[in-house]
Amino acid sequence: MTSASSTPLQDMIPECGAIGIDIGGTSVKGGLLLPDGTRHVSVPLPTNLDSGAGVFLDDLAHWIGALGCTCPMGVGVPGVFAPGSRKLTDSPNLKTLEGCDLAQELGQRLGREAASIRVGNDANLAAFGEQWLGAGRGHDDMVMVTLGTGVGGGIILNGRVFEGPAGRGGEVGHIRIHEGELAPIACGCGNHGCLETFASASAAQRLARNASLPTDLSQLADAARQSAGPARDLLETIGMDLGRGLAQILILLDMETIIIGGGFGAALDMLKPGIQEGIRERDFTARMPQILEAELGSDAGWLGAARYGL
């Protein structure tokens, strides 16, 4: 194994530490990671864009400043960056920041060079975090799928974040898995049949409500764990659709490791039989990847950003 995942932290991180920032739609998470593995996690900063990008960036810089100013730093944002560019070109959840050169803006406010701040897509960096310090340790080729409001994805190839030539790779949630009558629900993207409409946390809640089952997904998973019955059946059905989507990834990318994260990922033990069935249905080879639950929770994003900054 020659990947960074096997390099000890103290050989990668300078003495002052590495800063990771994860800008989400509702709050900013971040922290400082020290070479001995200690994590100083900040109290999250609300993502308040009501007064415009400038005020938010002032607050953000102030908040980051409290972590240290000169350490290597990476920033994850839900949106698209063209590789080699630092400009956020497309961010449905953070429209106000579109067109913004975040590294430049933060660099100016923090009194450091823009080139020393690396910005990237949040889902990609969460995958990078899991690959570095979480369930993906030692797996140089993996896909992380995040089951939240939508279905996010990040692809790691050969130990590196795969961004795609225009920075828009890994949109796992919009893989088409059904059509026609089997795909009655419109996805946020405008299409029908997207994986996200079948296997996100929101989709699971909708399906649970329709079946008069608990819409609290941890309660739903507990009910499924307790006994066979409609809760277990529903999670198997959802898992199967997730597996059908994952099969498309396997056919193209031949991944040996898939990591499931996001709030609904905690039900992986109950989703797994379905996932495996869905993969077997749609992947013509006999391969079956390892399917692992993410370990870092909501820290994956900022830890991956810190790794990216290194």
Next chain:
Amino acid sequence: MTSASSTPLQDMIPECGAIGIDIGGTSVKGGLLLPDGTRHVSVPLPTNLDSGAGVFLDDLAHWIGALGCTCPMGVGVPGVFAPGSRKLTDSPNLKTLEGCDLAQELGQRLGREAASIRVGNDANLAAFGEQWLGAGRGHDDMVMVTLGTGVGGGIILNGRVFEGPAGRGGEVGHIRIHEGELAPIACGCGNHGCLETFASASAAQRLARNASLPTDLSQLADAARQSAGPARDLLETIGMDLGRGLAQILILLDMETIIIGGGFGAALDMLKPGIQEGIRERDFTARMPQILEAELGSDAGWLGAARYGL
């Protein structure tokens, strides 16, 4: 541009030249490529495995020997090689060679070290050939899709062949594009709904026959070129299904260039409107890749193998 695609041939190829071999199900193609770009193409050798692997490999080595013995050499085979291994693990069309260490076998017979012979998957190497000397020149991230008996695929990422961690990446033909009543034909893999059952040359012939149209695909394309009508409609329908499959690649890999090869690829001018419609239907972003016709024809395989050997 920093890729090998912009490196002049004379800086890549030694004076003696580079040998490329493309072992197909019915014949072996190959040749010697000189630093000035001259191609010495051999008369194809029939892939005759009736007397067993040993006799075939003797013939093959003799045939290769006529090209030169010590030049860098690559060999493409329709099958799976685990990265880092030279052993053919799975080759439905060349069962007799399964388990064979081709580099070892050929090296012994040619009096050269096995390590100096590089073996790889034929579809991947054809993509590499097009990226090096064909339609993909200057495109470091591209997918090549070959429309033949099946639908083959090869993925180039960052100027390198993407093989997948177990050597089974890029199985474009088995992307699922339809289900249920829309997918009545079983694929060779046992599944229904695979792209290959809608957009391969064989599928096009079947669909043409069902519509009482010419099953000779160049005649079919000519009829479509001449006037609007059922031939043009059929090629648009087939193109649209191809586009639906390509959309899944774009969603995951964000490719900016797609190259269409294989015999049926010659109808690309008539398939393209449908391809673009299919991509627009299933890819939620507004991106539209360049869709180019392959330029090297059946030489792509051996030229890509030669490149791989370098």
